[in-house]
Amino acid sequence: MTVSVRDVAAAASVSVGTVSNVLNHPDKVAPATVERVLSAIEELGFVRNDAARQLRAGRSRSIGLVVLDVRNPFFTEVARGAEERAAAEGLTVLLGNSGANSAREAAYLDLFEEQRVHGLLITPLNEELARLERLRRRGTPVVLVDRQAPPRSFSSVAVDDVAGGFLAAQHLLERGRRRIAFVGGPLGIRQVSDRLEGARRAVAEVAGAAIEVVPTESPTVLEGRTAGEALQARTPAERPDAVFAANDLLAMGLLQALMLRGKLRVPEDMALIGYDDIDFAATAIVPFSSIRQPAALLGQTAVDLLLQEASGRGMKELRQVVFRPELVERASTQA
Amino acid sequence: MTVSVRDVAAAASVSVGTVSNVLNHPDKVAPATVERVLSAIEELGFVRNDAARQLRAGRSRSIGLVVLDVRNPFFTEVARGAEERAAAEGLTVLLGNSGANSAREAAYLDLFEEQRVHGLLITPLNEELARLERLRRRGTPVVLVDRQAPPRSFSSVAVDDVAGGFLAAQHLLERGRRRIAFVGGPLGIRQVSDRLEGARRAVAEVAGAAIEVVPTESPTVLEGRTAGEALQARTPAERPDAVFAANDLLAMGLLQALMLRGKLRVPEDMALIGYDDIDFAATAIVPFSSIRQPAALLGQTAVDLLLQEASGRGMKELRQVVFRPELVERASTQA
């Protein structure tokens, strides 16, 4: 049924070795022969079997990327960046969505390891990096994405979430807000707790300022809406005068609930700032302020570090890259 | 370096065949032996080599999905649906992003064919299905996604775009609008031209109504903004009183340009309706009406049809599934 190099070789009256050379080192083959083999390939409709190539090569030509949530445009953008950079290197990116679920994360790790991926980019779910250490020890380079690795452990690309949280809260405080609600969760996720930590520090610097945590089960639009319903239902006296959402999806949900359901005005009754600065933040019902992260760059850099580690022998090559987040002001936090 | 079944076999003092059976048909192996092999695997840190499995099996255990634009939440949702359904079957989805670019589409087809994917889901760029026919003839089932296939050619899952376009325009007309601008492109893309066709039909039914086409280079937020700038710059006399955007990304861009730049009121000065009903439509600066498509269901169904075709011998199994789109009314088209 399937056409193999052997068939092509027979049709072109050459050996299998020559067919392989035509495919991989055409310069080593006489032009006339190349021609002949190529037309045999065309005629028979031969298609290389990647599994066989990989088996021989020992490694696949793709890299695995495990993200927390594909529906979050931030991660889509990271993936795009990674894909772009990988494509330039002739590599493919396999995208896995853990959905912040340990079991699925583990399943993807198994899958990618069985595939003998060239390397692994991952936004790990928890602090337990033992599994990743093992993977690396067995020869698969690993780069942490959107999470700073402890020095001497892994290469990583991250954005300083504590700084970002600080920026966000500071901005709200500068606008005169004093009762800040932090909406986000689960708090076990590092990105979330770091942002909260940053916000706490900013609040601590201002006398009379307070921060309250409104935990969510996940950082999604739906959960944001739920949190918004709760806030909106409070009496004005109990209500915070500003909300810092742990990401933009939450912010969108909050916005929806506060305005459409609660008839509250943003920013007059409640200021709002999000995190990630996804494209949709600028077009929201009230365009909202956000903390921008260089998502695509994160992806690209991650691939760079991966390739670097894959080529460099020793693991002295480990590098922790940290980008600085940036405040983007919009209507939701105007005076 | 790498641990193979052979090493495991040696460590457990059994043959390679037995190791393989422990992995794939544990019921065929004596419990005590299973135990012994398993602990050898654990001890040596053996990880199956997927390339070798695939080579032997002749097919990979993943299906390829090629979409027009990963940044469009509509496609993200289709992908999620497909992934979900595939996972239930023990299959992986490889996501390829053609970016509406023929060359990249072709590259992904080549890649997936070399990978011997279980099947291919694709939102094809153009009408030229010859490449896909060839693929199928060589044994890879193909299902068209979000595009109705000519009968007797392929299985397909689609949403009736002509009906959707009709719904959208009809809604605007019922709201009293008479000068409608259709913003979208490239018109060579079937989804776009079908939606336009539907809109034209609705307009033709109403005396005194007219439709104008404002072509865009791609259906993105940026292009929407560009189109919006152009519309907003016109004199009120030349301006349409309603815009039908070929998708929600365009609608978001339009909204931004019309309101923030043009100081136009939506819907008073110009009504707006989009297409896809992505999550963000409800939270837009003016929540906008849209035509909803069952994106995740599209993905799930596509996988179903694929598996059906893959199992059923003949190709009599071809089925064209067409879903009906649905109007979702929001503020952007209120009276």
Place this chain on the structure above:
DNA sequence: ATGTACGATTGAATCGTTTCAAAGCGTAGT
């Protein structure tokens, strides 16, 4: 005519898993 050198071509060996016909082993029945 002989030898040398070099580019082109060959084909067996290899990668790691799965399959399957055959062999092995133990027990029960005669």
Place this chain on the structure above:
DNA sequence: ACTACGCTTTGAAACGATTCAATCGTACAT
């Protein structure tokens, strides 16, 4: 004591591309 049968285990063959040491041919110098 021998056969039969069922359950386990065995190990060689196969999947298809790539590699590399060995061979082949040819052109050129001597």
